[in-house]
Amino acid sequence: MTGTMRAPRSRGMLSGLLLVLLALWGGLIPFIGPYFDFGFGSSDAWVYSTDRLVLSILPAIAVGLGGLILMIAANRPVALFGGWLAALGALWFIVGNTVGQLWNSSIGQALGGEARRVTEQLTFFEGLGAVMLLLSALALGRFLVVGVREARQAERERRPVDDRAGPEYTAVPAQRKRGHFHLGRQKAGAGAGRERHTRH
Incomplete structure (x- = not known):
């Protein structure tokens, strides 16, 4: 307005x-x-x-x-x-x-x-x-x-802050929606478990 x-x-x-x-x-x-x-x-x-x-x-x-x-x-x-x-x-x-x-x-x-x-x-x-x-x-x-x-x-003034952000900011929510971050965390957790098991 x-x-x-x-x-x-x-x-x-x-x-x-x-x-x-x-x-x-x-x-x-x-x-x-x-x-x-x-x-x-x-x-x-x-x-x-x-x-x-x-x-x-x-x-x-x-x-x-x-x-x-x-x-x-x-x-x-x-x-x-x-x-x-x-x-x-x-x-x-x-x-x-x-x-x-x-x-x-x-x-x-x-x-x-x-x-x-x-x-x-x-x-x-x-x-x-x-x-x-x-x-x-x-x-x-x-x-x-x-x-x-x-x-x-x-x-542009009526848009939310997230919508006005650049592509580098909007890429993170998009990846989260596809589940990439969840898979990465699971793989990282599995790798850490195998490393602890090998040490023991």
Whole structure:
């Protein structure tokens, strides 16, 4: 059971790294985007609001933390927790802007022309969240599957000590089963009796 709990760190390294990079984008782009006329609401950079906290910063923290866990975790349940945390943050990027309208949450209108506004909507929220969710799902799938090498390692750990011993140790019980040692002892005892009889 212990062997199946372990997983190689390389299994979630790439997905975790990409999730961290995307989380940095999702958390910082609302503040630095206005430098390039790319954003929502105000054209001034580094403008903080509660709506940006809820819709961009918090989900970015969840995705980034989940990605870090995937990068360093060598324990399967821990890695799965990181994957689910990243997936929940990604899901909020997708639906948060729509759900936020229920409490009149608004980050303002997208800047620029029609094509730019579509690009901003996708790269800030829905499209960004979809890519994050895909990477999270791939990482979860990799950690949910137990590799052949891990299964063999777990099987070796479950075996008794005698079964894990080498051939030089397993040969003794096999010979005892065939009665070789009993015959040898009988012959040795008979030889010793004849030697004592000859001396007398």
